[in-house]
Amino acid sequence: MPWKETTTMEQKIEFICEWRTGKYTITELCKGFDIYRPTAYKLISRFEKQGFEALREQSRAPGKHPNATSENIVDGILSLKTKYKHWGAKEIRELLFKDFTKQEVPSVVTVHNILKKNGFVCPQKRMRRVEPVYPIFNPKSCNEVWSADYKGKFLMGNKIYCHPLTIADSKSRFLFTAKGHYHENLRSAKAEFTKVFRTFGIPQQIYTDNGSPFGSLRTIQRFTQLSYWFIELGITPVFSDPAHPEQNGRHERMHRDLKAACAKPSAYDLKAQQRRLNHFVKEYNHIRPHEALDMKTPADMHHFSTRPFPEKIPNFDYDANYKVLKVTQNGSIRWKSYYWVYVTAALIRKYVGIQEMGNGIWRVFYRNTFLGFFDEKYLRNNEQATRLETNLV
Incomplete structure (x- = not known):
């Protein structure tokens, strides 16, 4: 449809003005403006219905598309996103299979575009990918490795800090607990570990x-009282390198979801905060699909440990080739009545095993866990106490 050397809108307005005078027929107007009769009738029809605003250029996109996502599926996507605000398109799409057939459920890209169109997707800063650092624990089965940590503290509404303790299985991502504490101490942590061990059994590490x-x-060896309690239960404590939280990335990723769901904003007091933490644990384990689990939930993948929690710590008998010594009140062992070797205050009144390596070097064990070395010749030559060493020089 060719127009004169003016803007399209100006030509349309001029055409309507000429038509409204009644001085010209449609044929004359079409000839004067060099347009076709169907175009003229379309412009007149639009003007009569909506006025001059209807003369603006309109989208030529089809009103309907044969492959467009149906309204009920779009409503389902938006409803799920409203309920689970922190979930992405992959997780939302996985839940659609419960209400719609495989042929009806759109692709992840389509779900993402629907969320973006409706204002549910906020642009995020692209994060620099950090190469993983040794050690990386990639267990082959459930209950081989559990991870535990205190998620960073945050203020509740009553201006008191909450310290959530989280314990999870590293293989299935199953979150055993998210328990809010007032302090990060041995008593609180041990009580929650005991509760979890009684319910789910104990892991290897x-x-x-x-x-x-x-x-x-x-x-x-970085061991604390809690570590020695794990050792007594037959659990090996394992630590990440200092200042390398990315070595336990899967646990830190869970903490990010927990913070978004429970700490922004936080509840008024610890009782209300614990209800939020319990709700998060239930949703995380039983509802939210995980990409690392082939879009299954942790509850689908996890099974209980076959190692039950011993209510009473069993006695441990060292082999006959060990010297068995008791750790005294100052955290040391007395060597040959004259010398002192400092071990740790966490093992006061506990028994350690001493094994000779030769050339005056002795290895110290607590149960079946190696602690360190000491040199008998150093004690004799210097006639003073010494500490255990983890490496021989």
Whole structure:
């Protein structure tokens, strides 16, 4: 449809004005403006219905598309996103299969575009990918490795800090607990671990960072009282490298979801906050699909441990080739009545095993866990107390 050397809108308005005078027929107007009769009738029809605004250029996109997502599916997507605000398109799409057939459910890209169109997708800063650092624990079965950590504290409405303790299975991502505490201490942590062990059994290893009460960089092998309790239960404590939280990335990723769901905003007091934490655990384990689990839930993948929690710590008998010594009140063992070897205050009144390596070097064990070395010749030559060493020079 060719127009004169003016804007299209100006030509349309001029055409309507000429038509409204009644001085010209449609044929004359079409000839004067060099347009076709169907175009003229379309413009007149639009003007009569909506006025001059209807003369603006309109989209030529089809009103309907044969492959367009149906209204009920769009409503389902928006309803799920409203309920689970922190979920992405992959998780939302997975839940659609419960209400719609496989042929009806759109692709992940389509679900994402629907969410974006309706204002549910906010642009995020692209994060620099960090290469993983050794050690990386990639268990082959459930209950091989559990991870535990205190998620960073946050203020509740009553201006008191909440410290959530989280314990999860590293294989299935099953979150055993998210327990809010007032303090990060041995008593609180041990009570919650006991509750979880009684319900789900015990793992082979527990992987934590070096923060209290899990580990300490100042102690032998970074072991704390909680670590020695794990050892007594037959659990091996394992620690990430200092200042490398990315080594336990799957647990830190769960913490990010927990913070978004429970701490922004937080509840008024610990009782109300715990209700939010319990709701998050239930949703995380039984409802939210996980991409790392082929879009299954942790509850679908997890099974209970076959190792029950012993209510009473069993006695441990060292082999006959070990010297068995008791750790005294100052955290040391007395060697040959004259010398002192400092071990740790966490093992006061406990028994350690001493094994000779030769050339005056002795290895120290607590149960079946190696602690460190000491040199008998150093004690004799210097006639003073010494500490255990983890590496021979």
